[in-house]
Amino acid sequence: MSNTVIKVENLSKQYRLGEVGTGTLSHDLKRWWHKVQGKEDPFLKIGEANDRTAKGDSDYVWALKDINFEVKQGEVLGIIGRNGAGKSTLLKILSKTTLPTTGSIKVKGRIASLLEVGTGFHPEMTGRENIFLNGSILGMTKREIKKKFDEIVDFAGVERYIDTPVKRYSSGMYVRLAFAVAAHLEPEILIVDEVLAVGDAEFQKKCLGKMKDVSVNDGRTVLFVSHNMAAVKSLCNKGLLLSNGEMNSYGEILDVLQDYSKINMSETSLLKSNFVKKNQEDGLFDIYEAKILNNKLQNQCIFNTKENINIYVKYKVQKDLVGSVINFSIENIANESIIFLSFDTDLEDNRLNIRNKGEYEAFIKIPSLILKPGFYFITFNTGIANFQTFNRVEKCLAFEVTLSDENETFISYAEKRIGIIAMPLLWNTNKLS
Amino acid sequence: MEKWTEEISPQHSLLDLKLKEVWRYKDLLLMFVKRDFVTFYKQTILGPLWFFVQPLLTSLMFLIIFGRIANISTGGVPQIVFYLSGVTLWNYFAECLNKTATVFKDNASIFGKVYFPRLVMPLSIVVSNLIRFGIQFFLFLLIWAWYYWQGSNLQPNTTLLLIPYLLLLMAVLALGLGMIISSLTTKYKDLIFLLTFGVQLLMYATPIIYPLSEIQNSSPTIAMAIKINPLSAIVETFRYAFTGSGSFSWVLLGYSSAVAFFVLAIGAIIFNKVEKSFMDTV
Numbered sequence: 116m117s118n119t120v121i122k123v124e125n126l127s128k129q130y131r132l133g134e135v136g137t138g139t140l141s142h143d144l145k146r147w148w149h150k151v152q153g154k155e156d157p158f159l160k161i162g163e164a165n166d167r168t169a170k171g172d173s174d175y176v177w178a179l180k181d182i183n184f185e186v187k188q189g190e191v192l193g194i195i196g197r198n199g200a201g202k203s204t205l206l207k208i209l210s211k212t213t214l215p216t217t218g219s220i221k222v223k224g225r226i227a228s229l230l231e232v233g234t235g236f237h238p239e240m241t242g243r244e245n246i247f248l249n250g251s252i253l254g255m256t257k258r259e260i261k262k263k264f265d266e267i268v269d270f271a272g273v274e275r276y277i278d279t280p281v282k283r284y285s286s287g288m289y290v291r292l293a294f295a296v297a298a299h300l301e302p303e304i305l306i307v308d309e310v311l312a313v314g315d316a317e318f319q320k321k322c323l324g325k326m327k328d329v330s331v332n333d334g335r336t337v338l339f340v341s342h343n344m345a346a347v348k349s350l351c352n353k354g355l356l357l358s359n360g361e362m363n364s365y366g367e368i369l370d371v372l373q374d375y376s377k378i379n380m381s382e383t384s385l386l387k388s389n390f391v392k393k394n395q396e397d398g399l400f401d402i403y404e405a406k407i408l409n410n411k412l413q414n415q416c417i418f419n420t421k422e423n424i425n426i427y428v429k430y431k432v433q434k435d436l437v438g439s440v441i442n443f444s445i446e447n448i449a450n451e452s453i454i455f456l457s458f459d460t461d462l463e464d465n466r467l468n469i470r471n472k473g474e475y476e477a478f479i480k481i482p483s484l485i486l487k488p489g490f491y492f493i494t495f496n497t498g499i500a501n502f503q504t505f506n507r508v509e510k511c512l513a514f515e516v517t518l519s520d521e522n523e524t525f526i527s528y529a530e531k532r533i534g535i536i537a538m539p540l541l542w543n544t545n546k547l548s
Numbered sequence: 549m550e551k552w553t554e555e556i557s558p559q560h561s562l563l564d565l566k567l568k569e570v571w572r573y574k575d576l577l578l579m580f581v582k583r584d585f586v587t588f589y590k591q592t593i594l595g596p597l598w599f600f601v602q603p604l605l606t607s608l609m610f611l612i613i614f615g616r617i618a619n620i621s622t623g624g625v626p627q628i629v630f631y632l633s634g635v636t637l638w639n640y641f642a643e644c645l646n647k648t649a650t651v652f653k654d655n656a657s658i659f660g661k662v663y664f665p666r667l668v669m670p671l672s673i674v675v676s677n678l679i680r681f682g683i684q685f686f687l688f689l690l691i692w693a694w695y696y697w698q699g700s701n702l703q704p705n706t707t708l709l710l711i712p713y714l715l716l717l718m719a720v721l722a723l724g725l726g727m728i729i730s731s732l733t734t735k736y737k738d739l740i741f742l743l744t745f746g747v748q749l750l751m752y753a754t755p756i757i758y759p760l761s762e763i764q765n766s767s768p769t770i771a772m773a774i775k776i777n778p779l780s781a782i783v784e785t786f787r788y789a790f791t792g793s794g795s796f797s798w799v800l801l802g803y804s805s806a807v808a809f810f811v812l813a814i815g816a817i818i819f820n821k822v823e824k825s826f827m828d829t830v
Contacts, residue, residue: 122552130828140736211556211663213827219557226554226663234661237583239590248583251576252662280590 119223120304120336121186121209126218128179128204128360178204179360182218186353188303191330191337193351193368195344195375200357202340206306209338224303227253233293238282242273242292245281249296263299270321271295291318298325305329308340323350348372386416386490390511397431400439400470400497400505404429407493407514417515420488420537424481424514428495429474436470439505441497443479447535448490448513454535458500467500486516487537565820570665580672585679599683603639607631614757623759623793625702626695629688633787634756636688640681641718641779642747647673648726649743652734652826659827666823667816670727674719681715692790703792707785710801714782720808721778727815731822754779759787759794775800778807 131142179201186192194202207213209220210228235252236245246267250260260267268274271291273284281289307326327350330337341347347354347368354371356363356378364374390405408425409415418424430441442458459477460466493512498504570577589595610631614620622630648670652659655669696702733739754777755763763771774780781800788796 143735207660207827208556210661212660214558214824215556216558219555221552222554222556223552228662235658237587239587240583244582244586248579251573251579252658252664254573254664255575257575257578 118188119185120188121223121338122221123182123184124219124221126179126182126205126208126220127177127216128201128208128213129175129216130178132174132176177360179208179215179357182357182362184355184362184365186336186338188336189330189334190353191326191339191351192353192355193347193371194338194340194355194357195342195347195371196357196363197378199359201360202357203308204360205357206308206338206340210306222304225254226304226306227297227300227302228306229294229297229308233289236281236289236293239280241280242268242277242284245292246296249293250300253297253300254302255300259301267292267295267299270298270325287315287318294318294322298322298329301333302335304336304338306338319346326350344372344375386515387511387513388414388416390508392508397433398506399433400430400436400441402428402430402441402495402497402506402508402511405493405495405508405511407512416513417517419517420486421483423483424486424516426479426481426493426512427476428479429476430497431474432470432472434472436499438467438499438502439470439497440467440500441477441495443493443495445481445486446492446494446510448492452535454486454491460500485536485538487534488516488518490515560820560824563817563820565667565816566665567667570667570671573664573668576664577668577672577675580669581676581679584672584676596683599680600687603632603635603684603687606635606639610635610757620758621762623761625759625787625791625793626700629692629695629700629702629791630759630787631757632688632691633790634783636681636684637714637718637783637786638751638754638756639684640677640715641722642751643677643680644674644719644722645726645729645747646743647677648723649729649733650740651726651730652822653730653740656827659823667819670723670730670819673726674723678715678719701793702790704790705788705792707789707796710785711789714786717782717804717808718779720812721782721804724808724811724813724815727819728811731815731818731826734822734826750777750779753777755783755787755794760784761794778804780804 182205194205196202204213206228208215210226233249235249237248240248246264247257247260251257255263268277271288271294273288273292276284276288281292284292305326323346326337326339329335337350339347339351351368353366354368355365356371356375358378363378364371388407390402392401392403404427406414406427407416408427409418410423410425412425426443428441428443432439440458440460442456444456445454446452447454457479491514492510493514494510495506495508496504497506589598592598607628611627615622615627615631647654651669651673659666692702696704729739729743751757753774755774760771760774760780763774781797781804784794785796785801788794
């Protein structure tokens with residue numbers, strides 16, 4: 116006996132772009148006419164791969180195309196991919212909120228989905244009432260909910276508020292309660308989408324633990340979608356990578372994660388040469404703007420090894436500060452290692468004594484011929500050294516270093532050479548004999 | 549051969565209404581009813597008493613405008629009893645219709661995230677309005693009893709036994725029409741504009757503010773048109789049961805029943821077809 120619980124065969128989903136309006140009716144009539152004549156739907160033949168950045172010729176796109184995979188009982192399948200890769204569409208079809216265009220999914224057992232926790236929560240109703248409402252929406256009977264009621268309240272840790280309308284809850288409490296209800300469902304297959312993005316670290320840990328528990332101890336199957344690669348790695352044993360609606364790879368989670376980082380890096384849209392502060396509040400020592408510039412002071416994201424990379428940063432200091440620093444780090448995206456950290460007090464340590472209130476800008480030149488070809492993030496930090504952080508803008512800039520077009524004499528810059536940086540050093544050599 | 553419990557695929561039978569599944573979700577239906585009822589009067593002082601206000605004020609207004617100013621006869625029935633009977637029944641129909649007609653739009657956020665038989669939602673609307681109707685009906689009974697005790701010209705009769713059936717017919721009609729409209733409006737929203745004033749117009753085409761007998765005397769052609777409206781026989785029978793005035797005809801009631809169940813069947817089929825794909829078009 117095979118223990119496959121989900122079998123997805125040739126699954127595709129087509130969407131129509133643009134506005135649904137007057138043009139739709141004519142397409143609908145055409146479709147209907149073909150159907151009456153017993154022909155195939157004419158719009159199924161067209162449609163393009165779902166690359167949202169490129170301009171397409173057709174109004175129809177395939178959000179999913181020819182997806183095939185199987186999930187066995189007790190497996191935890193991580194579904195990963197960039198935004199718009201089709202993950203949510205796949206989950207929507209699995210949880211029956213929308214139908215596939217072609218293909219089929221065969222399932223053994225009950226599926227429950229947590230596409231978004233707290234669905235159907237009514238703000239005016241109390242926690243108690245909402246547990247019953249939400250539980251029944253998710254498919255539990257009243258008896259089942261009653262049986263688990265205490266456990267749910269306990270897991271959420273909101274006992275004191277249980278008879279208060281949920282609109283008075285803090286957002287954390289709200290989510291905890293919502294997740295607690297969902298976590299106590301007992302379906303054979305559980306679909307989880309990004310619920311871990313909310314809640315504090317302790318609660319996230321609790322949730323991950325609960326999901327692990329569900330699959331390992333109860334032998335239930337979990338499909339898990341997340342952008343949190345650490346969570347995926349620790350929780351899943353199988354992975355499915357989608358890109359532009361197509362299956363990119365499927366298999367052991369570690370292999371799939373590797374493939375994912377490859378796509379991520381080759382993705383030029385990831386590069387960012389400009390950062391502007393978004394929120395309006397003024398911190399004590401905030402970074403307002405940051406740029407990566409070439410020698411002509413134009414924004415640029417891709418540099419060859421022979422070009423200088425210039426970093427520009429603008430910041431404001433709200434009052435005179437003692438011992439303050441601003442720094443940035445350069446991180447290699449592929450192996451997530453910090454290449455170096457640079458402080459503005461490195462060469463001018465008088466800035467440590469006093470930094471006067473005001474607006475500043477700074478240019479930093481990273482000399483050419485240091486960074487190896489690859490992808491890099493820049494993270495800025497302000498604060499009092501070893502004591503306090505005022506403002507941190509994580510990975511606000513990203514750039515790529517490539518080999519220069521010229522006949523590359525510096526083979527040392529080839530990616531495969533070991534070492535974190537590559538610096539051509541002059542070997543002052545004398546022939547002795 | 550492997551045993552699959554479920555298959556998700558693009559094709560579905562039109563007639564497969566999954567009523568068994570709806571039954572399995574009966575607790576959910578009751579929870580929705582409870583939600584509608586409880587949230588209606590949360591943070592109010594008068595609470596469920598608010599259910600009384602709307603029919604009373606509407607009847608009072610009808611009494612002044614149609615009874616006193618326009619002087620439309622009520623066929624010998626005390627005016628407030630006459631209007632309140634019509635308004636109470638009409639409210640049930642109108643509320644059910646308005647709510648079911650927008651069921652996809654109102655619940656898109658829930659429907660988009662969790663699967664449950666969609667039919668549960670319109671059914672819960674009909675049931676929760678039944679509670680509302682019950683409360684308003686109680687008010688009507690009180691006033692009716694007061695006039696009866698005062699010796700007004702009211703002759704309740706055995707037709708009273710039909711009241712539950714009349715309610716069922718109202719529910720069936722509202723549900724059927726509502727499901728048709730809600731299904732048609734997921735993709736093309738044009739019908740929504742028709743709905744609000746359509747319901748209002750329909751009220752004037754139903755003997756709510758006038759007795760059918762009055763029209764019969766003055767213009768038989770218009771009376772004929774009003775009889776075609778399947779709601780007319782229901783309202784007339786309802787009023788006849790409590791007051792003995794007006795008309796009651798098995799033929800007309802039979803006609804109303806036939807229309808109602810036909811509309812329900814059509815509604816259920818269209819709804820069933822649309823619920824599967826509406827998330828992509830709504």
